[in-house]
Amino acid sequence: MPKVSEAHRSERREQILDGARRVFSQHGYFGTNVAMLEAEIGLSRGAIFNYFAGKLDLFTAIAREDKNRFGQVWLDDGYDALVRLIGEDPEWIGVYLEIGRLLRTDPVLRERWSDLTEDIQERIVQRYVELQRTGEIRDDLSFETVLRFLGVVLDGLVVQQGAGFPIDVEGTLELVRSALSPK
């Protein structure tokens, strides 16, 4: 395939994901129809669904991209940076909120979702295993328990920020540090 065409495809794909993210974030998955996607993206349904098989595929691709970005910030800049990012109420929060409901009612999606980001998750796990090994965080609990707790706090922050209640970024971080500090 010629290079220019691939670059074009990749650009188009990003254009579709960005526009669709804005629509889903504002109207939710069920509140979004194809006409809204066309209007916001600026492409016809034919063009859009040339890149994604359907609405659920498009939504899953966005959720996957956002979750990967989320994990990448955690890896590159640390947990605190991720919490501060949530405090800025980024666009993807609306999509993130919606995925919870969809996962609840769609076991197939749930299966696919768990497998989405194995590589990044694995590297986050390694990070925390190492933090326990060097004594920077408590090691009397399993790394699964520690990571699940950190995930719970992130999800809770996303819900509150997403619902329009401003979150207490620094207070949360202080309490998380205190939860994880070695006994």
Next chain:
Amino acid sequence: MPKVSEAHRSERREQILDGARRVFSQHGYFGTNVAMLEAEIGLSRGAIFNYFAGKLDLFTAIAREDKNRFGQVWLDDGYDALVRLIGEDPEWIGVYLEIGRLLRTDPVLRERWSDLTEDIQERIVQRYVELQRTGEIRDDLSFETVLRFLGVVLDGLVVQQGAGFPIDVEGTLELVRSALSPK
């Protein structure tokens, strides 16, 4: 109004709320239509909307009832009991997940929602002010920070449980205790 009629009204109201909760929890707010409500509740739309002005009113009444019950468990049995209750994946989790999305897109609902449960909230605040005063939890942070943190953890647990990822109840409680323990 004769007493029997009031008892009847109250019973009907509960019947409507219980049936509607099951429908909303499974299909979400936008996925629920009047025919589904009629079928699950076993009453006609005329009868249902004699008690509630519309779908949003009905949904808000359920969310309010659930939030009050949630707060009441916290007051009566403590935070740990509430976390354990979430671990049992109660019916209301689906509704709770949905309210976040609605609050995000509907400022009028958000206004109403904040005022829903002032009395219970006030008593929970008193509880934590007292726990700080007696030194049972750290008092170097404001009670607002402490309570928001506890709320974030609850919301995060609800999201994860609601999405079908089993939660680590005892590990979470241990980390929360450690976060709040006096320095």
